[in-house]
Amino acid sequence: MARGRPRFIIGFLAAPVALYLVFVIGPYGQAFYIAMTNWRGLSASPTWVGFDNFTRLLDDQVFWTAVGHHLILLLALPLITLTLALFFAFLLNVGGGGRTGGIRGSTFYKVVLFLPQVLAVAVVGVLFQAVYRPDGSGVLNGLLSVVGVDPVGWLTEPDLALWAIVAVMVWQAVGFYVVLFSAGMAAIPKELHESAELDGCGRVRMFFLITLPLLWDTVQVAWVYLGIAAFDGFAIVAVLSVDRGGPDGATTVLPLEIWRTAFSFSKFGYASAMGVALFFLTITFAALALRVTRRERVEF
């Protein structure tokens, strides 16, 4: 590293650091303070209430419902997405007709599968409102009516709504991980798969004995990404679900409750307390994930 003149270093850092302190670090710091107050807006000055907001949070039914939904997302989202993505990536790279070669048209498939990733979540939400329309005119119900199934209220049935939303999240995420895993699989030396095949190893065993262990690092990263995504869900739930988090709270998530508590009910202190809770949930998950998934790295 070189020594730069102070004027040059300050000149290059001043603007980004200032912007970052004002809009990012400052608000994060203040959030912890506001969480300890009963602040309701501009006129009333905030009163210090200590941990009152957090005690209230423990008795808040909506809060626990939202946390429960995050736990469901935390299990379902990575499990379904990664299974599908690994499956498709394996088909693309090793599922071809040739000797352990890639499948024909793999670039085309990757382009199509990745596409939902570049669409805005809000746009995807509106798109799926039409797909899930409860009467016979929705795409999904229209397709099902061909095989004689009555229209289903995908987003209005409390037991179904959350899963309908999980399905959309999976729909959007799969392609990203297909591309990610595909790149990882392409980096595995061809000889490994070839010699396994010569030894009479079937594709399924090959996947579990060779591909997956060599890809484990990437799978871990993917798992952490999806786990962190499981603590969000704001945009898709806000746009797609009925009544923003409904029916009757059946799909609500913490970010949505934070937003609603702050900007609809003006309970800024309580909303910040929820934010702090969300922060600790995310951090706990990240720390656990890093501990659990740590494994010997296979060099190749």
Add this chain to the structure above:
Amino acid sequence: MRRERSVLSGLSHGALVIWSITVILPILWTFLSSFKTNTEIFGDPLALPGAIRFDSWGRAWETAHVGQYLLNSVLVVGLGTAGTMLLGSMAAYVLSRFRFRGNRLIYLMFISGMVFPVFLALVPLFFVVKNLGLLDTHTGLILVYIAYSLPFTIFFLAAFFRTLPTSVAEAAMMDGCSETRTFFQIMVPMAKPGLVSITIFNVIGQWNQYLLPIVLLSGGVEDKWVITQGIANISTSAGYQADWPGLFAALSMTIIPVVVVYVVFQRQIQAGLTAGAIK
């Protein structure tokens, strides 16, 4: 053996084709529905439109202000990404290549921003922007976009600058080139592949942002809204005004440019978006 392989290949194609249809069908259906009448839309969802009608596209562009929203998005994302890249690459360069007191601290401060959920900052952020008089302005939104894009941009670019050889910059300095000029005329061109990836990452991230616009651009300034909040709002009001073809036209208008850009730059976009996970 050969037969077995072609069966396997067929099954693989089958699975991939099914998922491809799952991806394309909703988008294609939206596009086709924009040409339908309201009656057709509430009829058989799998039927094709009776005729190609473009009036719904006109309504979406004019009455539903989709044109305005798209323009606003282009403006905000253009300036937001340009600002992010300029400030981010400057900070990343200094932090990765020069030794000075506080370097590590500033770097860690930027990186820590990747760990915090933005929802934690939401309430204070709203008031910071409000107190600066930037609420309901594009300037406010752009500055916030830049600030929240910096952590990942700096993390990624600092790692990238570290991989570049130092000799070229040193030679330039020997020849009397100033530090600032060395950065803009020598380091930036050398860092082009990294800059392209992260630019794509930021353009897509900022274009798709929904939370920050709905918090920072209130209902009172509908003419300043960006496309994501505009589309989400049309969908909630479509129930009352019952202009479904208009909604589908608005959706198509939003999706098609993105798809076209994506197909043209798919290699760079896939690389740009997955770059963060591979690092």
